[in-house]
Amino acid sequence: MRFVDEFRDADKAHALAARIAALCEPGRQYKLMEVCGGHTHTIYKHGLEDYLPESITLVHGPGCPVCVIPMGRVDDAMHLASRPDVIMTSFGDMMRVPGSNGSFFDAKARGTDIRMVYSPLDSLKLARANPDKRVVFMAIGFETTAPSTAMTLLRAKAEGLSNFSVFCNHVTIIPAIKAILDSPDLRLDGFIGPGHVSTVIGCRPYEFIAADHGKPVVVAGFEPLDILQSIYMLMQQLAEGRSEVENQYSRVVPWDGNLVALRAIGETMELRPYFEWRGLGFISHSALRVRESYADFDAELLFGVPGVRVADPKACQCGEVLKGVLKPWECKVFGTACTPETPIGTCMVSPEGACAAYYNYGRMTRQRVPQAIELSSRP
Amino acid sequence: MCLGIPGEVIEFLPEQPDLARVDVSGVRRVINVGLLADEPPEPGEWVLIHVGFALSKIDEAEAAAAMDFLEGIGQAYEDELAALRDSQIE
Numbered sequence: 001m002r003f004v005d006e007f008r009d010a011d012k013a014h015a016l017a018a019r020i021a022a023l024c025e026p027g028r029q030y031k032l033m034e035v036c037g038g039h040t041h042t043i044y045k046h047g048l049e050d051y052l053p054e055s056i057t058l059v060h061g062p063g064c065p066v067c068v069i070p071m072g073r074v075d076d077a078m079h080l081a082s083r084p085d086v087i088m089t090s091f092g093d094m095m096r097v098p099g100s101n102g103s104f105f106d107a108k109a110r111g112t113d114i115r116m117v118y119s120p121l122d123s124l125k126l127a128r129a130n131p132d133k134r135v136v137f138m139a140i141g142f143e144t145t146a147p148s149t150a151m152t153l154l155r156a157k158a159e160g161l162s163n164f165s166v167f168c169n170h171v172t173i174i175p176a177i178k179a180i181l182d183s184p185d186l187r188l189d190g191f192i193g194p195g196h197v198s199t200v201i202g203c204r205p206y207e208f209i210a211a212d213h214g215k216p217v218v219v220a221g222f223e224p225l226d227i228l229q230s231i232y233m234l235m236q237q238l239a240e241g242r243s244e245v246e247n248q249y250s251r252v253v254p255w256d257g258n259l260v261a262l263r264a265i266g267e268t269m270e271l272r273p274y275f276e277w278r279g280l281g282f283i284s285h286s287a288l289r290v291r292e293s294y295a296d297f298d299a300e301l302l303f304g305v306p307g308v309r310v311a312d313p314k315a316c317q318c319g320e321v322l323k324g325v326l327k328p329w330e331c332k333v334f335g336t337a338c339t340p341e342t343p344i345g346t347c348m349v350s351p352e353g354a355c356a357a358y359y360n361y362g363r364m365t366r367q368r369v370p371q372a373i374e375l376s377s378r379p
Numbered sequence: 380m381c382l383g384i385p386g387e388v389i390e391f392l393p394e395q396p397d398l399a400r401v402d403v404s405g406v407r408r409v410i411n412v413g414l415l416a417d418e419p420p421e422p423g424e425w426v427l428i429h430v431g432f433a434l435s436k437i438d439e440a441e442a443a444a445a446m447d448f449l450e451g452i453g454q455a456y457e458d459e460l461a462a463l464r465d466s467q468i469e
Contacts, residue, residue, distance in 0.1 A: 125469060252427065
């Protein structure tokens with residue numbers, strides 16, 4: 001068990017905490033969702049909730065790509081990997097995600113040819129080196145990793161490589177946010193927008209949240225002060241009755257995103273009519289598949305997959321955690337049957353998952369450290 | 380996978396202008412810079428790398444801050460760096 005770290009610039013954090021506290025209306029409760037799993041990690045690593053008044057609750061969003069992959073897709077990947085002519089490749093994060101017959105690591109131990117790669121370009125290299133094999137890349141991730149898959153597809157086609165294909169599981173963040181906004185379970189006051197995803201899609205796609213739902217959005221960086229600053233910006237908007245999209249992370253995120261990346265995605269992939277998300281169920285137009293003009297590189301078309309929907313283990317409440325309805329420690333198996341070493345649910349697998357973040361930084365309960373109150377009263 | 384790793388551009392590969400050699404914490408590896416085609420980085424400039432692709436240009440101060448963040452993450456960063464070390468993009 002590690003402990004919450006002190007971070008540099010603690011004085012600046014204290015000053016921001018005091019300004020945030022001063023913006024809270026007495027008697028009002030605030031629920032702010034951090035969409036991105038990277039932010040969840042920073043929040044728990046640095047104990048940022050302890051800097052906030054009790055009336056502000058941070059709710060963890062669905063922005064952990066490994067966490068939202070449903071069990072059925074892991075089984076589909078396993079089906080592809082079990083073909084004797086296939087070398088399955090994927091990012092390290094995917095290796096421990098449980099399917100109904102264990103994880104990639106388990107299958108690898110049983111002799112299935114599954115290899116961990118750093119980049120889809122490494123899979124491409126593997127395909128060139130193994131012309132007698134069919135190399136499949138299991139693509140996962142939001143818009144942060146989709147451009148790399150897209151660029152790899154462009155390259156594969158340009159080279160005329162015939163033994164490389166993609167099992168595409170890329171998801172898009174906006175429909176998931178929409179689903180959460182439409183969910184009756186949860187009333188949110190504002191969003192801490194994802195940093196790296198926004199590097200690709202820019203800030204405009206969030207405008208409907210501000211315009212149609214009246215909720216402020218602040219795209220945030222990953223350092224503790226970035227997140228506190230973003231919470232301050234959200235609270236300022238709420239205090240002034242504004243709902244706008246603001247960019248706290250403008251030193252990295254351009255307002256219009258990365259147009260080359262968006263073009264590459266558009267050329268090689270298209271929206272699926274619907275896709276199942278773990279915990280959130282089926283969401284329309286929420287994922288990408290390989291475009292028809294790239295059908296020769298679409299593993300799903302080339303080999304076929306069972307596509308069977310598999311229910312999560314009964315004890316696992318990742319779905320509720322991903323929607324922000326339950327806190328990780330409220331799940332019955334959290335920290336007992338389900339730990340990072342023996343995960344039952346995806347939220348415990350990925351370091352960006354809310355459960356793993358809670359577990360690793362010793363957050364077993366909701367209790368905050370009382371110093372927060374002293375801090376908030378500092379000038 | 381979602382971690383953006385800062386790297387300093389050392390040189391472009393002569394035959395493949397979309398590939399560049401970068402230095403990440405002393406490890407030199409080849410990455411793809413095709414996503415920055417609208418505003419290519421110069422040698423000596425810093426980029427944020429996601430799964431083998433430079434996704435954005437950053438300044439040195441941001442690179443240092445990003446590195447601090449990653450080193451604080453611990454195991455996940457170690458794993459990502461180990462994966463990058465094994466990577467052989469060409």
